[in-house]
Amino acid sequence: MPETMVSAVEGAEVVFRLGDPEHALTGVRLWEELGLAAEQLEFKPVEGGWELRLPRPSVHRMEYLFDIAGTGMRTDPTNPRIVGGAFGEHSWLPLPGYVEPDWITIEPIASSLTPLPVEETPVGPIDVQVWAPDGITPEFELPLLLAHDGPEFAMYAGLTHYVGALVADGSLPPLRLALIRPGSRNLWYAANPQYAEALTQHVLPAATSAYRSKKPVLMGASLGALAALYAEWHHPGTFEGLFLQSGSFFSLETDPQESKFEYYAEVTEFVTSVLTAGTAPSSPSIAMTAGTPEENVHNNRVMAAQLSKLGLEVAFDETPDMHNFTAWRDLFDPCLTDLLNRVWD
Template sequence: MTVTGTPVGDVDLAVVTPVGTRRSHPLPLLLAHDGPEYSRRAHLLSVLRGATSDGRVAPTRVVLLEPGPRNERYAANPDWAQALTQHVLPAVRTAYASSGKPALMGASLGALASLQAEWLHPGTFGSLFLQSGSFFRKRVDDEEDFEFWHRVTAFVTNVRRVRRRRTDARVVMTCGTGEGNLANNRQMAQALAGSGHDVSLAEVPGGHDWRSWHSAFDPHLFDSLARETPR
């Protein structure tokens, strides 16, 4: 599908529906930032098929989001959050029946974009699966040369300043013990917990790469999806 007329231009995506189901069958919905990469390099679809066959996850329709101009969209851009929640998601739900609130996942900047989408449009998603999020902070991360550094740090600071729960979404975070984002992920998890959010952080072996993100699916992605309940 291509969703046109969004605040960030056209958004390309692919919808993968379980074998034996039709568009009219209401199924849980999972949207994945960097979807084609998640499928190709982290084997997301095959992992979910296996988990479904084992009865660990309900049959789930997966939306693989093409990143397009990735840094511009994913680096704490409120226009992307609006495009995703107000344009892409309604278009998918018009074309395919769904049950409950959708889940949203992403890695690195995709995790940041996932949190911002629900943060700016609370109540849209039932669960967030955030891997190695780029939750950059001044005096913590050596990323000042990143072109959207100020936009990212401003959003992270805003999240950390909140004292009351902003979303009821279940937030499941994973981060490799050998990567540079571990400190800011720990701090983000602490900040979200301190403001009353339902959050967990799993520190897993590995680094900032697709192999490590794949390895963290079991059990953490499964836990995120299994704990989502229709609302």
């Protein structure tokens, strides 16, 4: 493969290349998250293989795959940067200005991950794992952070490393983290009253019974963020804080394109009730994040404005990235850090 057949950022362009000296392939397309027009994504045959040139997009990192005719999706064989996610591995390129979080390089405190199955709930068994610092007994009271899609956040966004690293360097107090595994994710998280009851009346009490806890904060992304707000809205006062990332706050005005989602009616009904409310049932501290180019940014801006109008303390931050675990990871610090310190004083 010629050395030049390497994907890279070149000035005002991002250039994707795939080596194929004999041009045995019949075609290559780019899969990406930015929603570019289909006609922009076709590679052209060049000497040594295939090439696609795109104007540099307004993001600071770009995830992608090669869609090879007759073969299917694959990562870029010339690019060692691979990131995992709920839908498999993607190649990615950093664009000028992108810097990974400092906490990635910090050695976390020693910790243990302990299963805490919650068997009897309105939606059936819920699998929970509790991350806790070593050397602190369950009887010692610590603040509690609960995470929707917790195992995925730990695997793909380094959530347990983040809390361990920031406790290690003193940016966060010692805490415990409950990782909640989604079961029937769409059903549970899409404004489901049974799941909200399971979370607030079963999962949280199980965690606080096993570990002496205070000032619980709940975090989630996408539908997990929606489910977090729904749970606190319908069981007010349960959580001291909410960390909501790229929430699926679908409304008829901002998200008609989501109308085929099987629980669209349930989601939009709840979102409408919040957007038309004159008062909030409780007053948790809230931090919200979204990617400036992502589709959900519009409904997140609307939701943040409404929650602020209702008198809640809301910090809202955007990042030039898309709807993925790395984008969410990159905003843990300072956004989640600031929220936790605000709530836990």
